[in-house]
Amino acid sequence: MHTPRAIASLLALALAGPALGSLVEASSVEDLARRSDTVVRGKVERIVYDRSADGKRIFTYAEVVPSGVWRGAAPARLTVAVSGGVVGGIGQRVIGAPTFTQGEEVVLFLSRSKWGDYRVRGLGQGKFSVVAGQARPHLEGLSLSRRSALRAGERGAEPMAVEELERRVRAAR
């Protein structure tokens, strides 16, 4: 029953070396797209914070309105859940997790959880900020493996023109 997960885990470990505080592999844009349920370009309309039941952990929910769906399907408004945030004067962060700013234009590589919200693929690798036509991944706090070899012709999660990012996502097979 859990064999596919086990195989995926084995493959991930066999193909890529470890990294600290982040994913084992440094993903290519194309690989992020392949592993995502949906890839959208959009705007962060609203940010709300939440706490765990014991009050010790803080969560952020970014409500994003897609202006373009580059892969998969997406509703007119979606909620992206990440750890960390600011509540009651207390700030918290999981190192390597993406953060959001209201009004920010973003490209997001997302998986849909069974609770209906979305998770960013590959921590900060899966969140690009778009400014003046340039898309930059949120690599702050991320550790990436140097052993991972990208497929020929693919590019890692790195700054690039948003048009190139879209082309790569749409072309990923």
Place this chain on the structure above:
Amino acid sequence: MSRLLRALAACALLAPAASALAFARATTDRTELPSPALDLWWRPRQIAFQVNASDFVGAGCAGPEEAAAAVRASFPAWQDAASGGVACTDFMFNDCGATTRTDLGYDQGDPGNNVNLVVFRRGLCSLHADPLCQNPPLTARGRPDFSACIAKYNCWADDDRDHGSNTIALTTVTWLQATGEIVDADMELNGWNGDTSNPAGVYFTCTATTTLCSAVPYGASGCADTDVQNAVTHEAGHILGLQHVCTGAGDETGPCPAGGSVMEATADRGDLTKRTLTQDDVAAVCGIYPAGGRTVTGPTTGLPGQPAAQILVGVSSPQSCPVPKRDSGCGAGGGGALALLAVLPLALRRRRARRS
């Protein structure tokens, strides 16, 4: 060694080559006030930590005790930072002993119950059929809260927001947003589940060897895969308030140190280099927490050499070990007061040694 001499040593380390330094400091959340973001820093010069390695499995370390020992061996790299043979920081990680606690984050209502925790998780929460893991309780905003599942199984919450199954370690840092003062830091290590046929988690090793484990390492011993001390020394840099080198504010890139750094954002399997601080790492810890001097903090862009409007914070009393609530007083590892008694002579010896 006088305080003055040690402070001068710290200054000497930093002064001549400030522009060549590449370390970067972590900051408060840039999306919230105050703006610009503030550097993260600890008020106490001695912070307390506990280790939960009770669920560690694998021959890569000779049992939970050796895995915990490898964690403990990681922190002295930072607190023993020296320039020209002279100790240049008095920041210390005080070992409060073993614990069976699994909870992360910061309890604002009961600060004395918080602990800076290093915990080895075992296996993926999603593989537990328990409703606590499959259909966890919801938060006030109707989102899943895996805390109860984690507390019951000490598992890696791979269905949670940022805990991908192929993540090795995550550090959660909590601070006061108004000042950037860190009040809690916890480290989770995504440990192997002990299952060779359906493996999950990361194979941690303790052996300082250049012999790599095989690509599928489960059960191997005497080889290096994901070295505990290497990983924890790096994460301890985050706990101190450091950011990766070669990164800057937000999504920008920054300078990289010529001599390398524990805080580099990359690591190969079998990497042991991050067990040992480089000149840049020493400059970081001694620059922020200089021996006998005040803690350096203030608004910053996150880049070195731009410490605008610094606030200098005086040294405060050491952080206490947590008062045990979930552990029984005589439970596994003897957390709390017994651990404190065990550690006290070590801490006193260390202070005496620094004064000599």
